[in-house]
Amino acid sequence: MSKALRIPIFYLPIFAILILWELAARLGLLNPSIFPSLTDTLVAFVRLAEKSHLLAHAWLSLFRQSSGFFLAAVFGIVSGILMAESRTVRNILEPLLRATFPLPKSALIPLFILWLGIGDSAKVAAVFLGCLLPIVVSTFNAARGINKQLVWSAWSLGTPKWLIPWKVVLPAALPEIMSGLRIALALSFTLMVSAEFLIGQRGLGYLISTLGEDGDYAGMFAAVLAVTVLGFAADRLFLWLNDHLLAWRE
């Protein structure tokens, strides 16, 4: 079986569910006022794209989610590696991490509304801080788990000590770091949507809740579909990047 065909065949059950959805709607099994059919949803999707700037909302949501995520990734990976390589950094950061670990990340959203108002920065901050902790923890564990002899080999081959965390520890820990990042990526979408539900001001989360309030349920379903597709696509893109970066793992 050719590779191109294998993927759609894998997702057949999903297509089956979509067909069942449409069938159930057509047969009158679903209450159309609260459960629009697939076609209604798709029609609403097109309508939103043409008239309500669906793409602009999506772009904004994506911007908030990715800025928060990338900031969390950069700060998180750097902190995690520094924590693994320096006892001092570890002693400073570890207690703070352990203290804030039990806090559900979404609880920070009201705090950011308080501090940053209702603009973009509150949402980016919510995504950033929510994703930061899991990334730091998984990077720290990954960096601690690498073969120490890799560090020694590089050191003896002339790499200066301060450069070793970046030249050796980071690439060696990368597979595990990427696993942690993948989970954080899914979390970033959840936090972005949550923040947009609560803070309004455009974006797909805002769109979903306002369309719901206005009674445009087909539109609401369409917006939910849009977010779902974005989250899925981001994950698959990440997997592709992962395979590319870690090609040496064959």
Added chain:
Amino acid sequence: MSLIDIDGVCKNYTIEGDRELTVIDHIDLSIREGEFVSIIGPSGCGKSTLLHMIGGFVPSTAGEIRVGGAAVHSPGPDRGIVFQHFALFPWKTVLGNVEYGLAERGIGKLERRDTAQSFIDMVKLSGFENTYPNRLSGGMQQRVAIARMLACEPSILLMDEPFGALDAQTRKILQEELRELWQRFRKTVVFVTHDVREAVFLSQRVVVMSARPGRIKTIVETGLGPDASRAAIDEKADELWDLLRDEVVRTLDEERRGL
């Protein structure tokens, strides 16, 4: 003139905050330039620790190690090292690994590629330049590790049970190749191993260590020059095997009784 001077070296570790474990207790050893010295002993005798201290990875608690007259503080390309589990950089190809030390020295791309290639050829891995380590067998990976070390032209080769993770067949082959390489370049080699026969086959002197705490039990001259024939080596190996085995067995026995 000795190249490596190990002078009254001790190593203690603190465990659980208040207990001290003496791993190495007063080792004095001098190794001449161009000598092939093996260090053998039971587990826990500190032979690897001693090697790591020569390498500069681990500081001594007391005493000093001098290389070429200067005290050892940190690792450097003058003392190359290979480990039992190869420690190759998995994200780099064979060429990338062998080139690594040359790149750190700032040698230009073309020049270091040529130099690395010559060492890859020397360890009989021509054709595998662009392969990643995880595709190579254990024996091949160790060859890469050796090439990587040699490419920096170290004056001392530190080898930490390098053939311990390989099967018997591969081990034999690599032992012979190592001996050939040593005969060719006459570098100073400090070789840590569990395998008595391997130590006798490769070295001019064998240092036997005892465990807990680690001390030098005895040093045996194998009396074999670099041009010794296979037959002479085999005869000497058998002759010394009994002597050395007695030492090792006695140490193991003492250890067990001590526990």
Added chain:
Amino acid sequence: MMKAPSHTLWLRRAGARYGSIVVVLILWELTTRTGIFNNFLLPPLSDVLYRFALDFISGEIPRHALATAYRAAVGFAIAAGFGILTGGLMSMSAVIRRIMEPIVSVAFPIPKISFLPIFILWFGLDDLSKVLMIAFSCVVPIISATYLGTTTVDKYFLWSARNLGTSRQALFWKVIVPAASPQIISGLQVAFPLALIIAVVTEMLTGGDGLGGYMIRSVRFAQSDKVFAGLLATLFTGLIFIQGFAMLRARLLVWHNETAVTAAG
């Protein structure tokens, strides 16, 4: 051989473990009391603690905390039951696996919280929509971990049991599930904090009771000390949740170790 007197060692250890937290708390109090930081945006620690004590004694915080914890626990329990069952079925039936695998694969990365308005539309603004959303969010990692655990059971376990006359059904419950329990519990551990995260979000959106509601109301009424008191309460609730789960896990794993010992001996 003693290296250092043990009481200074204890102090150094405590310093390493809690030092930076204490420093942060002290700095918090100092910078707010001396006016370096705006007292509205960052109420002094003492004010926050005072507000926390007030609302705790009045019963407000415990009421909200219990509501949140209740929803999270119920949602999680539903997810656990449904998830373990589904994961187990996936490992037993090729048909179910073929259907569920792509569904789980798609469900993993999508932000399930985006379905909340749909749930509210269908199930109302009360507990039902919240609990179902929590369950929906938590079920995916549990299915995944259960499937993984049950399909990678050492085949020698299975062969031995079959050899001793265990039927196929009994095999599942007597051998496969116990052998897979570390993996399953690991999946539960991933899903567990998620339950609280989602519970808080759903409450914030509907603004009713629960810690999420408490905090979002505080923001809307510009009561910043309440926002922080709410955060503290949520932190403690999260802590109790995690501790409770750890104890449950220890009990379950003890059982697992015992069965492993009797199986071998």
